[in-house]
Amino acid sequence: MxxxxxxxxxxxxxxxxxxxxxxxxxxxxxxxxxxxxxxxxxxxxxxxxxxxxxxxxxxxxxxxxxxxxxxxxxxxxxGDETFWPGDPNHRVQIDMWAEWIKTSFGPAFGNGVFFPMVIQPVAQRDQNAISTAIEKLKPLALILNARLQKGPYLDGERFSYADIICGHLLHRYFTHEFDRADTPALRSYFETLQTRPSYREHAMVSYEPLRAKS
Ligand SMILES: N[C@@H](CCC(=O)N[C@@H](CS)C(=O)NCC(=O)O)C(=O)O
Missing domain, CATH: 3.40.30.10 (Glutaredoxin)
Incomplete structure (x- = not known):
């Protein structure tokens, strides 16, 4: 347990x-x-x-x-061999994307865009910093989009733990309104993830309780 x-x-x-x-x-x-x-x-x-x-x-x-x-x-x-492969050459390809999302795409969206636009008190928001962060996020989203053109998952046909490290961010990424890059493969990935019951149950959780009231 x-x-x-x-x-x-x-x-x-x-x-x-x-x-x-x-x-x-x-x-x-x-x-x-x-x-x-x-x-x-x-x-x-x-x-x-x-x-x-x-x-x-x-x-x-x-x-x-x-x-x-x-x-x-x-x-x-x-997990099984697909979820986190044992072969170092295969594993590192998955770890590489998981690490990049955790250190690049994730903070650029979470700290740069979502937190200041949703959670931070309105009076403390720096609109110039938010606009800069939105622009900086766009090329990262395009990198992810290019990878997912080889999808449907980050590891091609196989769903792996890297999809969890990435996909859990996408509910917020696609439901919060801001000026996103045009990323059809990333959007289609988000739709694919929504076919997984555990994703809908655990990752599509409302963030309204976190929204700053003023
Ligand atoms: N790198 C850490 C970050 C953990 C983190 O920042 N957690 C946030 C929530 S997402 C937190 O504890 N915030 C304080 C709180 O909820 O009171 C991880 O991935 O676990």
Whole structure:
């Protein structure tokens, strides 16, 4: 049994929960973070000194933080050869895209566009910085679009953990209104992901509770 510490409205929790759903694992999820609090207590900081969610414990084992590391742990322990291939030459192609999304496309969208346009209080928003971030995101979206022209998934015909690291961002990316690059393959990928029940259940979670009121 996995214990997941983290609220369902967190995008990193959504990636993890989608992974758990794809692998059909039993879990207990506790609402921690944001309005729920609970992530600055001594007990929580002993599990993750950053005070961030998610954290996972597998059968009461050592706490694990960093969502991508947790997803790879679950892939390694419970996934099949397709989900995270053992062959280093194949694995690195998948890891490469997962890493790029986690460090390039993800922050460019999440920190640069989504957070300041949706979550940050209106009075603190810097419209010039947001406009710059929107422009900087466009070439990254085009890189992803070019890769997905070879799809339907990041690893061609095979659905892998890299699709989780990427795809969980797309609900926010395509439902939040902003000036996006023209990326038909990326949009079609988003539509393909929506045929997966675990994606709909865990990654298409409303972000309205996070929206700044003023
Ligand atoms: N790199 C970390 C980032 C974790 C992170 O930033 N989590 C956010 C939610 S997505 C958080 O804990 N925010 C504080 C809160 O919810 O109270 C990961 O991928 O797990």
């Amino acid at each position: 996995l214990t997941v510490y983290g609220r369902a409205t967190s995008s990193n929790v959504q990636a993890l929960m989608w992974c758990i759903g794809e692998l059909g694992l039993a879990y207990d999820r506790l609402d921690i973070g944001h309005a729920h609090g609970g992530n600055r207590t001594p007990d929580y900081l002993a599990m993750n000194p950053n005070g961030l969610i998610p954290v996972v414990r597998d059968d009461g084992g050592e706490p694990i933080f960093e969502s991508a590391a947790i997803v790879r742990y679950l892939a390694c322990k419970y």
